Amino acid sequence: MHSYARDLGLLRDRRFALLLSGRTLSVLGAAFAPVALAFGVLDLPGATASTLSVVMTAASLPMIVFTLVGGVIADRLPRQRVMTAGESLAAAGYLALGVMMLAGWTPMPALLVAAALTGVATALALPALTGIIPDVVPPDRLQSGNALLGLGANTSRVAGAVLGGGTVVLFGSGWALVVSGAMFATAGVLIALLRMDEDDRPPGERHSVLKDLRDGWREFRSRQWLWVVVAQFSLLIMAFEAGHGVLGPLLAEERLGGPAAWSAFLAGEAVGMFVGVLVSIRVRPARPILVGVLLCLPPALPYLLLGADAPLWAIVAGSFVLGVCFDVFGVLWQTTMQREVPAEALSRVSSYDMLGSLMFGPIGLLLAGPAAQRFGAEASLLGCAVIIVVSTLAALLAPGVRNLRAPAPAAPREAQAEA
Template identity: 35%
Template sequence: MTDGLAARLPLDLLRERNLRRLFCAQAASVLGSSMMPIALSFAVLEHGGGASGVGLVLGAQTAPLIVFLLAGGVLADRWGRRVTMIGSDLARAAIEITVVVILLTVGMPLGGFVAFAAALSVAAAFFHPAFHGFVPEVVSGKRLQEANALGSTLNSIGSLLGPAVAGALVAWTDPAWVIAIDAATFLASALFLAGVRTSSSATKASREDESFFRQLQHGWREFSSRTWLWSLLAYTSLASTFVLGPVMVLGIAFVGGKENGAAQWGTVMAAQGVGSLLGGFAGMRLRFRRPLLASVFCTFGLGAFAGLLAVRAPVYVLVLGSLLSGAGFALLHILWTSALQADVPSDAMSRVSAYDGVATVLSMTVGYWWAAPTADRVGASSLLWFGVVWTLASAAAMVALPQIRRSAPGTEKGGDGGMDGGITPEAREPSTAH
């Protein structure tokens, strides 16, 4: 049984020193970050912030991303992605250590928590575009999808374990110590990244000759010149706004009563995490001749989930819908990221992925914001049914685009961005390299 599982998972990728260290860094960072919302929420409550304060603090983690992701993408391409990620990890660790000291000594007002959450978000905005651009520097070609799938699986595992570990620790000790553990994971991530070696001096030299805004414009040209890229991003972003947002905001009201609704909705959401894990496993093994077309249908699980909520299906059926939704979005992310890395020039990768990040954060924010007021006007069930119709109609529009029906992006070119290679030469460095 174990041998069969090992044969299905691309664990041989972890034999490469650079990839092993990169994924260890990602695993440490994801585990710590997934603990933060619970630790931060309880820290706010313990210091008198109340429920409204928790909402204000958690919201402060989102808004800066919309502004700073683009800057993070430009600077990652300019400074080098590994250096940018290490800097982001060290900055977040320093911020959290400072906050831990304050919490354990004099305490912190609500305004301090808001500033803390915003500062963490600004630092994180530099990490995410750099990471997406860094993976193709370590692995390329046919193994890109496997590497992205393995990364997605690590994200899913961390997202499942982190909240559970945080909840247990908060019940046992002060939330400040959970924040301290998160700081330690960022230091571990920086240490792992420091051991990754790639060769990107040529592209870095050419980037430094351009101004910040010139580089931002170049990133936009790379993004807007690819019909498949901006159309698929618009498709998934609008799905987040019109379908995912209402599902997340209205779902709990459709599950159970006041006594057990929260517990049942928690079970439904846990199934989404399991689905994400299964989607990651699928991404490791499945190969699509037309991955962009396949990614369009990955949203159908979310549409089905919305429809099941609209008819007030029993919880065990909602669990299935949530699982399909999580699996679909995980596979979509893998296919999307692999296509992006295969088709976009390596020196613009972080900037282009930053546009993806801004659209994702903005669409989710709008989705959370508009769902409840609109449901009050038209009815929750009607809004959820609109999401189902939107899923089908928008998918039909996407399928009509020739660029979406074509084969995998980047197959026509070789080199780092092509689909014909394996581990990059830099990733084959012996373990003694420094």
């Protein structure tokens, strides 16, 4: 039996509480950014859907380029320091974007450089986050720790989607981006206070960067369930980036009422993720990857509704379903990786996961604007839904996806008895 009281007991651990607080505040800052950046760029003189595609790509592409280096750095250096550096870079990028928009000085090269800083920040912070969780959380409570981190993150997404859209409407995109940058800066301070012990670092000899990358690749490709789902997500994220980054905001601007409507969409998704994390605390499927991949089918629903000219309430309901499914998948995925991959290679494997999953994201962003101009936003969103469904069904053909089993339920009880 798993109890919420035992799960919440992790909050009494100082290091976990700091990690949770920093991660929650970082996600709150990130939740302000999509609405603020999208509508801030669209409000620039002469801006088009293609302009938005270029700026969003500038934020996404460096994340792809530097993610493998971020994984090597996080397996070599104290992960707490790597995360602190990532939060600081994100703060610099979003503060710069906000100040430029407030000042009315928005040359495209400067916007692209500031956006690129936020992408580099993500490439540093996320592999380190995946690796630091098993350093902080006991093995038998990994799923609970991931779920509580998700609970904090999703609470921030709910608040950020509402407050971010409200800040854009009331004060403008520039102030929303400044607030986002300040939140990242504060998150960096909290992570800096974590102070991990040297004994918590995974053991191992130092090698060249290329050897570290080869070893990480060996760990990655030796697990069919891992590379198949990453391949699936490379297509799914391409569709997701196009739909969320360009096509959705564009359709909201044209037909649904602008930033307030798109904030409602994001808020519905965030509320769904909040509900999803409550489910993920309790659910312990025997085949976590199979269940997780099946949960990737319903997220096509909001794109189908957007493309079919459905009313806003139905679209928001579809985004809620997307949020529930993605969050349960995320907790199951993170927990399975942390259990199955050796600790000393976890950040590198996580960086290959990120690289593979996100590598087509910039393509989705680049193609979204021209596709909307040629075929219309509605037809392009329907195409995104088709990509999600087809890629998910293809992943289910792999035996490794269908057959990987979680540890026996008795393991946590044995660990508790030994304690």
